[in-house]
Amino acid sequence: MKPIVKIESVGQEFPTRAGRFVALRDINLAISPGEVVALIGHSGCGKSTLLNLIAGLTRATHGVLLCDNREITGPGPERAVVFQNHSLLPWMTCSENVMLAVERVFGRKEGKAKLTARVVAALEMVHMEHALDKYPHEISGGMKQRVGIARAFAMEPRILLMDEPFGALDALTRASLQDELNGVLAKTGATVVMVTHDVDEAVLLSDRIVMMTNGPAATIGEIVTVDLPRPRDRLALAEDSRFAAYRATVFEFLYRKQLKKVA
Amino acid sequence: MSAVIAFKNVESMQVAEADVMAILPTQAAVSPAPTLMEHAPSAQEDSPALGREPGRGQRLVRGARELAKSVVPPLLGIALLLGIWALFSVKNNSIPGPMQTWDAAAKLFADPFYRNGPNDQGIGWNVLSSLQRVGIGFGFAALVGIPVGFMLGRFKFMNRMFDPVISLLRPVSPLAWLPIGLLVFQRADPAATWTIFICSIWPMILNTAEGVRRVPQDYLNVARVLGLSEDKVITRILFPAVLPYMLTGIRLSIGTAWLVIVAAEMLTGGVGIGFWVWDEWNSLKVEHIIIAIFVIGVVGFALEQMLLLLAKRFTYESR
Numbered sequence: 001m002k003p004i005v006k007i008e009s010v011g012q013e014f015p016t017r018a019g020r021f022v023a024l025r026d027i028n029l030a031i032s033p034g035e036v037v038a039l040i041g042h043s044g045c046g047k048s049t050l051l052n053l054i055a056g057l058t059r060a061t062h063g064v065l066l067c068d069n070r071e072i073t074g075p076g077p078e079r080a081v082v083f084q085n086h087s088l089l090p091w092m093t094c095s096e097n098v099m100l101a102v103e104r105v106f107g108r109k110e111g112k113a114k115l116t117a118r119v120v121a122a123l124e125m126v127h128m129e130h131a132l133d134k135y136p137h138e139i140s141g142g143m144k145q146r147v148g149i150a151r152a153f154a155m156e157p158r159i160l161l162m163d164e165p166f167g168a169l170d171a172l173t174r175a176s177l178q179d180e181l182n183g184v185l186a187k188t189g190a191t192v193v194m195v196t197h198d199v200d201e202a203v204l205l206s207d208r209i210v211m212m213t214n215g216p217a218a219t220i221g222e223i224v225t226v227d228l229p230r231p232r233d234r235l236a237l238a239e240d241s242r243f244a245a246y247r248a249t250v251f252e253f254l255y256r257k258q259l260k261k262v263a
Numbered sequence: 264m265s266a267v268i269a270f271k272n273v274e275s276m277q278v279a280e281a282d283v284m285a286i287l288p289t290q291a292a293v294s295p296a297p298t299l300m301e302h303a304p305s306a307q308e309d310s311p312a313l314g315r316e317p318g319r320g321q322r323l324v325r326g327a328r329e330l331a332k333s334v335v336p337p338l339l340g341i342a343l344l345l346g347i348w349a350l351f352s353v354k355n356n357s358i359p360g361p362m363q364t365w366d367a368a369a370k371l372f373a374d375p376f377y378r379n380g381p382n383d384q385g386i387g388w389n390v391l392s393s394l395q396r397v398g399i400g401f402g403f404a405a406l407v408g409i410p411v412g413f414m415l416g417r418f419k420f421m422n423r424m425f426d427p428v429i430s431l432l433r434p435v436s437p438l439a440w441l442p443i444g445l446l447v448f449q450r451a452d453p454a455a456t457w458t459i460f461i462c463s464i465w466p467m468i469l470n471t472a473e474g475v476r477r478v479p480q481d482y483l484n485v486a487r488v489l490g491l492s493e494d495k496v497i498t499r500i501l502f503p504a505v506l507p508y509m510l511t512g513i514r515l516s517i518g519t520a521w522l523v524i525v526a527a528e529m530l531t532g533g534v535g536i537g538f539w540v541w542d543e544w545n546s547l548k549v550e551h552i553i554i555a556i557f558v559i560g561v562v563g564f565a566l567e568q569m570l571l572l573l574a575k576r577f578t579y580e581s582r
Contacts, residue, residue, distance in 0.1 A: 057484060075487045087481040090579035091503040100499065104489050137579065155489075 003030035004068060004159050004191050005054060011062030012049055022217040023049050027063070029210065029220065031159065036185060036192045038202035040250065041212030041221075042258060047195045048163055050212075054193060055081050055161050068158065077105045080157035084164045086144040088136040094147045095119050095132040098154050105155045122154035123147065125184055142173035146180070153184065162194040166201065178204060179234060186231055199254070203246045204232060211253045221258060224249055359550040367550040382542070384534055386554075390562060393528065393535040396452070397520045400459025404516060408464045409509060412471025416505075422472065429465065437462035437523050441530060451531035458527045463516035470515070474508025475501070503579075510574040517570060521563045 012024040023046045031037055039047040052058045053065055056075040065072040067079060075081075080101075088097045098119045106115060123129050126146040131139050136147070145165060152160055165181075166174040178201055185192065185205075196202050202209045206226055213221040226246055228237070237243040345361050352360035359367070375387030415422045437458045444454030482504060486496045528537025536559060543551040 055488060057487060075490060077488075077490055079488075081484075081488045083481060083484065085481060087485050089482060089485070089500065089503070092499075100491070100495075101489050104491060135579070 001032045003032050005029075005031040005193070006066040006069075007050075007054070007063070008066070009063040010050075010053065010060045010065060012046070012053065012058070013061045023215060024053075024219065025062075025217045026219050031191060031193060033191055034189045035208065036194070036206045038206035038209045039193065039195045039212065040197065040199070040202050040209055040254070041218065042214055042254065043197065044215045045212040046215050046218040047212055051081075051161050051163050051193060051195050054159075055079055057081075077101075077155050078158040080152035080155045080160050082145075082148050082152045082160065082162040082165045084167050086136070086141075086148040088144055088147055088151075090136050093133050093135055094123065094128060094139070097136070097147060098122055098151045101151045101155050118154055122150040125153065125187070126150045126180060140173075142169055142177055145169065145177060149181065149184070153188065153190070157190075159191045159193065162192060164195050164197065167197070174198075174201075175234065181205065182230075182232060199247055199250045202250060203228075203243060204234065204237065209246075209250060211250065211258075214258050222253055357549065359553065364550045364553050367548075368554050371551065371554060381534065386536075386539065386558065389534055389536045389539040390558060392533075393524050393537065394562070396456050396528075396535065397459055397517065397524050400456040401463045401513075401516055401520055403456075404460045404463035404467050405513065408467030408512070408516075409471050412468045412509075412512070413475055413501075413505075415468065415472035416475025429468065433465045433469075437519075438526055438530070441527060445531075451533055455524065455527040455531045455533075455535070458523060459520045462519045462523045466515035466519065467509075467512045470508045470512030471505060474505035477508070478504040503577075507574060507578045510570065510577060514567065514570040514574065517566050518563070521559075521566060525559060 007027050007029040010024065010027040011022065014021045014023060027050060029037075039050060041047050049058070053060050054067075054072065056072045056079065059073070067076075072079075088094070089100070092100065095116075099115065102115050102118045102122075106118065110118075120129065120132065123132060126149055128143060128146050128150060131143060131147070136144055139147075145168075149165070152162075166177050169177065182205060184190070192206075194202075194205065203226055209224040209226060211221045211224065212218050224246060228240070228242060228246070349360050352358045352363075371386055375385040377385040378388065411425075415425055440461045441454055441458050444457035445451065448454050448457065478501060482500050483496075486500050491499070524535065525537035525540065528535035529541045532538050532541075536555060540552055540555045543549075543555065
């Protein structure tokens with residue numbers, strides 16, 4: 001299958017007072033349609049930097065990023081982003097927040113009723129139809145992140161970019177949102193790149209785990225293909241020896257090969 | 264606050280305060296029925312003795328106690344102020360006491376909107392024309408200050424460029440600009456408005472700029488990822504994000520403007536509460552000056568509360 005996103009010998013440098021800081025070097029990666037890829041690594045390994053490059057929020061200093069064979073020169077609605085801290089606009093209701101995205105993508109072609117239907121459908125998908133007219137400060141952190149996910153899905157993007165989407169949530173809420181996301185992914189067959197630092201999350205959700213070496217000048221260390229059948233059930237997997245093996249591989253990489261020197 | 268400080272100079276204060284202390288606990292802690300009658304007469308009919316269900320009575324007692332807690336201290340504060348004033352007027356014959364002032368006020372407010380020529384108008388007209396000057400001066404300040412604030416917040420270069428100018432001019436009393444206004448406009452009335460413009464513009468510019476600088480990067484990233492058009496970015500993201508800061512600027516501006524207008528009008532004359540104070544001083548109607556002080560205070564308080572309410576309406580709990 002033709003990859004949706006191709007990353008070719010990408011490097012990223014930032015100018016600092018002490019000279020140039022090399023954040024990323026020699027990144028090569030191709031992401032196929034329907035694939036769920038997790039980027040994992042210690043903090044400061046540039047995994048968020050890489051995601052921002054795919055999103056087009058920053059431009060690479062070396063190499064090329066392609067989306068559907070076109071160079072990524074800036075952000076675009078075909079690459080939706082779920083931010084770590086939900087980033088809902090507090091002066092709009094949940095449905096207005098989602099509508100802002102829907103309007104941008106479909107507003108020229110579709111009428112008001114159809115757009116509203118899209119908003120409702122997106123919020124129903126994450127079980128937030130009860131909060132259509134609620135403001136972000138009226139709902140919990142987990143619910144806000146659901147709305148953030150709904151906003152991204154509502155744009156019907158080619159690829160969904162998630163930057164530690166559940167990082168700010170407590171463990172129980174995180175687990176329920178992971179299950180929910182798994183369900184949505186099964187339903188939509190979406191292509192996802194997700195930054196995480198949670199090994200279980202990476203194994204549970206993704207088809208491939210891209211493990212990054214420590215920065216500076218971080219690059220891809222190893223890639224693990226997670227060959228677990230879907231749908232994946234959290235409880236069943238807890239007893240599954242393959243799940244444990246994948247988990248062990250990632251831990252091995254993170255804590256033996258790339259153990260971060262304690263600052 | 265100032266009332267309490269002033270009290271320390273008066274010997275009899277100790278006694279008064281002791282009395283106050285003695286009254287307070289009884290009202291707050293002991294049976295509410297006797298003391299509460301004056302504040303909440305309805306509580307009497309439903310007092311626990313008559314109530315069929317004790318729960319309801321208890322709730323009433325608690326509610327009345329809460330009411331007492333919120334009503335009694337402010338009343339005591341005002342009573343204190345009146346007390347000092349009365350004491351002061353007894354010792355100093357030239358200062359009219361509360362009763363004398365009340366009588367004068369009753370006469371004054373019986374006809375607040377009379378007109379006997381340009382220099383003799385009712386207090387209502389004076390207050391209104393002061394408010395009008397503040398409104399016009401402030402309006403121009405907002406018209407100039409909000410766009411300038413947006414530019415200073417958005418562009419670092421502009422900020423660096425104007426920072427020394429603003430730092431230099433901001434601490435200057437707006438009244439120092441009055442002669443320039445008189446010179447340019449050749450008339451007293453626009454000159455007063457001009458001083459209001461000058462004193463209002465700094466908080467408007469600085470708060471708007473600060474608001475623009477504080478728009479969270481996340482919101483701007485959302486705008487970029489969604490690919491919103493420039494006008495949508497301004498109307499749906501920047502403006503609502505900056506609005507609370509702008510309203511703070513407006514509140515500070517209006518507060519200062521109301522302080523300054525009194526002084527400006529004393530210098531320029533015409534119709535206005537500041538001029539009126541000066542006029543009454545020239546005819547030695549001290550009770551009218553005291554009334555004016557209260558009126559200025561009440562209007563200033565009302566303006567502040569209105570703007571606070573407005574700001575509350577447009578403040579979004581984020582997170």
